[in-house]
Amino acid sequence: MLVPGEDFEFFNPYAEVAMTRANLPHWQQKRVLYFVTFRLNDSIPREKLRDWRIHYENWLRANPKPWNEQQHETYLSEFARKVERWLDAGHGDCCLKKTACRDIVADCLTFQDPHYYRLDAWTISANHVHALVAPRKGHRLPEIMKSWKGVTARRINRHLERSGPLWQKEYYDHIVRNPMALERIRAYIRRHDL
Secondary structure, three states, rough: OEEEEOOEEEEOOOOOEEEOOOOOOOEEEOOOOOOEEEOOOOOOOOOHHHHHHHHHHHHHOOOOOOOOHHHHHHHHHHHHHHHHHHHOOOOOOHHHHOOOOOOHHHHHHOOOOOEEEEEEEEEEEEEEEEEEEEOOOOHHHHHHHHHHHHHHHHHHHHHHOOOOOOOOOOOOOOOOOEEEEEEEEHHHHHHHHO
């Protein structure tokens, strides 16, 4: 397990934060630990995802960041946990149930640790992946995610003798805020191992 202060820092509300946004907001800060989730392209029915996105965008307009504790809890209960329940329902092809596909993802996640990032807890579920990752100096989370998803998509598609998108274009990321949040996320990851 990674050590706070040595391998990473918790989110610092007073330090510079780079914010980008596609369908999901992405915050970046130096030396932090991220909780990331990326999912297979067919893991959530499109109509559910479309309705969720509309509701989420409306809520975001009414509740711009930075959020207070109550807004953050509302976000978790209304949006993040709902997606987790859908993922856990096992919708879609669930190719990550196959040992060879899981091994491809596991090999990719661990291959560049500790050179480009430090990997803490992680798990591969039937249709999504959770990981705690701390990018090393000079490396950024978007580059790491692009590498993980690109390499695994090519290898899994080759193994399954198919083509086309494997992963959803976007991924969820969250900067770990404090020791309690870290332990909660680690426990969550342990509970979701196949």
